Amino acid sequence: MKALVALEDGRIFAGRSFTGAGEATGEIVFNTGMTGYQEILTDPSYKGQIVTMTCPLIGNYGVNNEDMESNAVHPAAFLIKEYSKIHSNFRATGNLADFLASRNILGVEGLDTRAITKHTREVGALRGIVSTQDLDPESLIKKARAWPGLVGRDMVSAVTCEAPYGWSEHGPVSGTGFNGSTAGKHKVIALDFGLKYNQLRLLDSRDCQVQVVPAQTSAADIMAMRPDGIFLTNGPGDPAGIPGVVETVRRLLGKKPIFGICLGHQILGLAYGGSTYKLKFGHRGSNQPVKDLTTGKVEITAQNHGFCVDFKSLNPDEVELTHINLNDDSVEGMRHKKYPAFSVQYHPENAPGPHDSLYLFDRFIEMMAKN
Amino acid sequence: MIDPWYLDNLKQIVSLEQKIAKSGFPGLEPQLLRQAKEYGFADRQLAYLTGTTEADIRELRGQQGCRPVYKLVDTCAAEFAAFTPYYYSTYEQEDEARPSARKKVMILGGGPNRIGQGIEFDYCCVHASFALAELGIESIMVNSNPETVSTDYDTSDKLYFEPLTAEDVMNIIDREKPDGVIVQFGGQTPLNLAAALDEAGVTILGTSVASIDRAEDRKRFQQFLQKLALRQPDNDTAMTPAEAIKIAARIQYPVMVRPSYVLGGRAMRIVYNENDLTDYMQTAIDVSSEHPILIDKFLKDAIEVDVDAISDGETTIIGAIMEHIEEAGIHSGDSACVLPAHTLSDSIKEEIATATRAMALELKVIGLMNIQYAVKDEVVYILEVNPRASRTIPFVSKATGVPLAKLATKVMLGEKLADLGLTKEVKISHYAVKEAVFPFDRFDNVDTLLGPEMKSTGEVMGIDKELGIAFAKAQFAAGQPIPSSGNVLISVRDNDKSSILPTARKLHELGFTILATRNTARFLNKNGVAAQHINKISEGRPHILDRVQDKDIQWIINTSMGTRTTGDAYTIRRSALDYHIPYTTTVSGAKAMTMAIETLRKKDIVVKSLQEYF
Numbered sequence: 001m002k003a004l005v006a007l008e009d010g011r012i013f014a015g016r017s018f019t020g021a022g023e024a025t026g027e028i029v030f031n032t033g034m035t036g037y038q039e040i041l042t043d044p045s046y047k048g049q050i051v052t053m054t055c056p057l058i059g060n061y062g063v064n065n066e067d068m069e070s071n072a073v074h075p076a077a078f079l080i081k082e083y084s085k086i087h088s089n090f091r092a093t094g095n096l097a098d099f100l101a102s103r104n105i106l107g108v109e110g111l112d113t114r115a116i117t118k119h120t121r122e123v124g125a126l127r128g129i130v131s132t133q134d135l136d137p138e139s140l141i142k143k144a145r146a147w148p149g150l151v152g153r154d155m156v157s158a159v160t161c162e163a164p165y166g167w168s169e170h171g172p173v174s175g176t177g178f179n180g181s182t183a184g185k186h187k188v189i190a191l192d193f194g195l196k197y198n199q200l201r202l203l204d205s206r207d208c209q210v211q212v213v214p215a216q217t218s219a220a221d222i223m224a225m226r227p228d229g230i231f232l233t234n235g236p237g238d239p240a241g242i243p244g245v246v247e248t249v250r251r252l253l254g255k256k257p258i259f260g261i262c263l264g265h266q267i268l269g270l271a272y273g274g275s276t277y278k279l280k281f282g283h284r285g286s287n288q289p290v291k292d293l294t295t296g297k298v299e300i301t302a303q304n305h306g307f308c309v310d311f312k313s314l315n316p317d318e319v320e321l322t323h324i325n326l327n328d329d330s331v332e333g334m335r336h337k338k339y340p341a342f343s344v345q346y347h348p349e350n351a352p353g354p355h356d357s358l359y360l361f362d363r364f365i366e367m368m369a370k371n
Numbered sequence: 372m373i374d375p376w377y378l379d380n381l382k383q384i385v386s387l388e389q390k391i392a393k394s395g396f397p398g399l400e401p402q403l404l405r406q407a408k409e410y411g412f413a414d415r416q417l418a419y420l421t422g423t424t425e426a427d428i429r430e431l432r433g434q435q436g437c438r439p440v441y442k443l444v445d446t447c448a449a450e451f452a453a454f455t456p457y458y459y460s461t462y463e464q465e466d467e468a469r470p471s472a473r474k475k476v477m478i479l480g481g482g483p484n485r486i487g488q489g490i491e492f493d494y495c496c497v498h499a500s501f502a503l504a505e506l507g508i509e510s511i512m513v514n515s516n517p518e519t520v521s522t523d524y525d526t527s528d529k530l531y532f533e534p535l536t537a538e539d540v541m542n543i544i545d546r547e548k549p550d551g552v553i554v555q556f557g558g559q560t561p562l563n564l565a566a567a568l569d570e571a572g573v574t575i576l577g578t579s580v581a582s583i584d585r586a587e588d589r590k591r592f593q594q595f596l597q598k599l600a601l602r603q604p605d606n607d608t609a610m611t612p613a614e615a616i617k618i619a620a621r622i623q624y625p626v627m628v629r630p631s632y633v634l635g636g637r638a639m640r641i642v643y644n645e646n647d648l649t650d651y652m653q654t655a656i657d658v659s660s661e662h663p664i665l666i667d668k669f670l671k672d673a674i675e676v677d678v679d680a681i682s683d684g685e686t687t688i689i690g691a692i693m694e695h696i697e698e699a700g701i702h703s704g705d706s707a708c709v710l711p712a713h714t715l716s717d718s719i720k721e722e723i724a725t726a727t728r729a730m731a732l733e734l735k736v737i738g739l740m741n742i743q744y745a746v747k748d749e750v751v752y753i754l755e756v757n758p759r760a761s762r763t764i765p766f767v768s769k770a771t772g773v774p775l776a777k778l779a780t781k782v783m784l785g786e787k788l789a790d791l792g793l794t795k796e797v798k799i800s801h802y803a804v805k806e807a808v809f810p811f812d813r814f815d816n817v818d819t820l821l822g823p824e825m826k827s828t829g830e831v832m833g834i835d836k837e838l839g840i841a842f843a844k845a846q847f848a849a850g851q852p853i854p855s856s857g858n859v860l861i862s863v864r865d866n867d868k869s870s871i872l873p874t875a876r877k878l879h880e881l882g883f884t885i886l887a888t889r890n891t892a893r894f895l896n897k898n899g900v901a902a903q904h905i906n907k908i909s910e911g912r913p914h915i916l917d918r919v920q921d922k923d924i925q926w927i928i929n930t931s932m933g934t935r936t937t938g939d940a941y942t943i944r945r946s947a948l949d950y951h952i953p954y955t956t957t958v959s960g961a962k963a964m965t966m967a968i969e970t971l972r973k974k975d976i977v978v979k980s981l982q983e984y985f
Binding site for chain 2: 013086087117327
């Protein structure tokens with residue numbers, strides 16, 4: 001089935017749907033990972049985006065039950081060069097086309113994904129539309145321009161959990177009050193902006209009891225649960241567009257150890273009194289080089305973000321820059337000098353991605369132990 | 372286990388192939404043709420499947436606008452801009468090639484390296500690129516071998532990482548529209564494309580396609596030599612085995628035989644009698660009017676000479692006259708050779724130089740040419756003329772300090788040798804020895820016997836004021852140790868007995884103990900060289916193999932012709948290799964080695980930089 005991709009600046013790309021009919025709008029981004037498409041598709045941080053994979057062959061290892069990073073597919077549509085007509089992997093329980101089609105997510109193949117990537121690299125992440133139903137370029141371009149975009153919008157409310165839940169080695173456990181089956185030593189509240197399950201798996205495996213709470217949970221309610229530490233998760237969109245959470249985090253500062261990842265890191269930056277800005281086309285992939293300025297070590301990281309903390313907006317007497325991206329020197333990590341709080345822009349939970357940054361979870365555990 | 376994913380992908384290709392074969396040429400609709408190209412089907416394969424010609428497919432692609440686009444090679448999936456213009460073709464939407472408006476020349480590289488098509492050609496292509504840079508002309512390299520210098524991103528202004536086929540090269544030419552194409556530096560691979568490119572109207576720089584054909588077509592070449600009153604070994608072509616036997620009898624044994632349709636000495640053999648010839652025709656090749664057999668008089672014990680020359684169409688300068696150490700019959704790529712020629716008389720050298728100039732002028736050579744001569748009994752024969760850069764160009768350039776490939780590039784672009792300051796042959800006051808390097812110890816059961824089929828995979832150079840030291844340096848560099856004392860085993864066929872005598876005598880004088888098989892020992896002893904008899908394997912123990920295994924033999928000279936892999940000769944060759952014992956299969960090689968041993972007794976090896984020789 002023929003499909004067209006139209007961008008707000010008038011660029012058109014032709015391809016074929018491999019998931020049936022559909023139409024979707026969103027911000028066009030690209031991910032350079034060679035593997036991990038299932039984790040990428042189930043990463044809530046992609047809410048509102050149309051993901052292009054630069055790897056030319058996708059779907060060859062199918063999908064399975066273990067690589068779910070949330071219980072839904074979040075990108076608005078999925079753009080690839082070639083859909084593998086066959087999947088072959090011992091873990092596979094199904095194929096990618098059915099996985100997408102059953103969730104009404106449009107998947108399009110036969111695209112010059114390198115051209116899309118180059119264009120995005122040059123002009124920045126644009127608003128776009130993908131359709132099999134409307135093949136009139138003019139009409140599509142109009143629709144792309146009509147889409148509001150991500151800046152200033154609250155995307156978190158669409159992906160945060162509706163009710164608190166706990167985590168066991170078998171997955172989510174509904175209910176409140178640290179009710180996971182493992183009675184871990186450290187009680188961690190995860191403030192859910194759109195988390196990935198592997199963050200919970202890693203905390204669970206480090207002797208933590210995890211309680212996930214909705215993004216709008218108040219600081220008082222969080223403290224009432226008597227946590228040992230607070231984990232601020234990743235999530236989609238513009239950190240400045242989410243009402244209330246910055247204030248919540250500010251109130252928690254200094255009370256308990258805080259560890260932030262991705263959107264959680266950006267919200268910490270705002271809570272410290274700083275500001276964020278939108279990157280031209282963001283960082284999405286599994287091989288972003290990051291330098292830990294405190295040790296001088298370089299780690300290869302998985303990333304997925306379109307916004308970034310502006311370090312110049314922060315008071316250097318209060319906040320220390322701890323990590324930078326070696327591709328563009330942007331802020332990748334920071335630490336509060338007075339309070340037990342630290343954060344990274346990238347995804348140390350490595351799903352998908354390298355395991356270089358797992359030490360950050362250990363650092364969080366140590367911080368809780370010391371506190 | 373083969374993963375089903377691979378099998379399924381192969382099946383997709385096979386299914387499409389069947390679909391195309393069924394559709395035929397008229398059924399090649401735009402969508403199907405495009406899909407075929409996206410799947411990687413070559414025009415030639417499509418022509419074969421649809422029963423038409425490659426030109427028809429190409430034309431159809433043109434009509435349908437089905438053309439490849441070029442993408443930049445980068446290392447980060449286009450996340451960051453790449454600045455090195457390093458392209459590959461694909462059937463996609465966006466074309467990243469950015470042809471410039473500058474004057475530009477395309478250089479065709481050698482493609483995949485293999486025996487006979489080595490890195491020496493890459494050297495020439497790289498120097499062509501450097502010469503173009505000096506002339507302010509944009510260089511566009513086309514080559515598909517990542518293990519070469521020509522495919523380094525900074526060698527040329529642009530690099531197209533593409534196969535050396537007419538289809539792929541023409542596609543790049545369509546896109547880049549170069550002012551000319553250099554085909555004579557990449558060896559035989561690009562030279563084979565010259566006719567197709569010429570026919571398509573592409574400007575071939577340097578020697579014309581007509582001249583290339585004249586040198587390569589056997590009949591035309593013969594007429595060419597007759598016109599210049601030059602001599603080649605008596606030869607003829609046979610369409611049937613009976614005819615071959617008749618021709619061989621007329622030419623007289625030994626003769627060199629080979630199928631007409633192969634290049635590079637493959638399946639070539641020297642036969643000494645009718646039995647050998649019949650055996651060859653029955654086992655090695657298939658003789659018919661479709662596949663004629665070429666028969667040449669084999670000039671036994673002739674000295675082989677390699678000449679590299681450069682010409683601007685008017686003036687021809689000899690780059691070097693190189694004398695092979697191994698006699699005619701050993702592939703020139705496998706022979707050690709000496710520059711300057713060390714045994715040829717001045718009059719022979721002058722005759723060779725004159726013949727070279729005459730041929731260059733007649734063929735209107737512009738650029739490089741290589742000629743192989745054989746000299747026997749003071750008569751000069753022409754074996755082969757290659758109107759292109761040869762594999763000795765890097766050796767000659769380094770030995771003489773004259774950058775031949777660079778100069779040839781400039782000549783092809785219209786400059787005259789005189790303007791480039793090359794007005795006469797460069798005389799050197801040192802010796803340079805090129806020695807071949809063989810990969811035998813990497814492969815089990817490969818015969819180390821040298822012959823008309825090339826086997827070497829590399830080469831080294833030894834340079835010194837003294838020929839013996841230069842030869843010794845080359846041997847050391849090639850990984851062949853030079854024995855200083857001990858036991859030398861000599862086992863030579865009857866034809867070689869008299870010619871090995873001076874070498875055996877010299878070795879005896881140098882204090883070596885001579886071991887020899889029965890007949891050789893008898894011959895040597897009779898001629899005053901003390902030799903101890905050693906048993907052949909069939910003659911009981913302890914035999915040669917036992918003493919090789921005991922490391923009781925320091926050098927083996929064995930010219931036995933036994934090529935059967937069950938024979939004694941083969942077993943000895945192979946075990947010498949396995950036990951790292953120096954091994955020589957030619958009389959002339961043994962003579963050169965002996966000279967090196969003698970020189971090393973008197974002089975030490977001194978290291979000097981190449982530049983100190985000029």
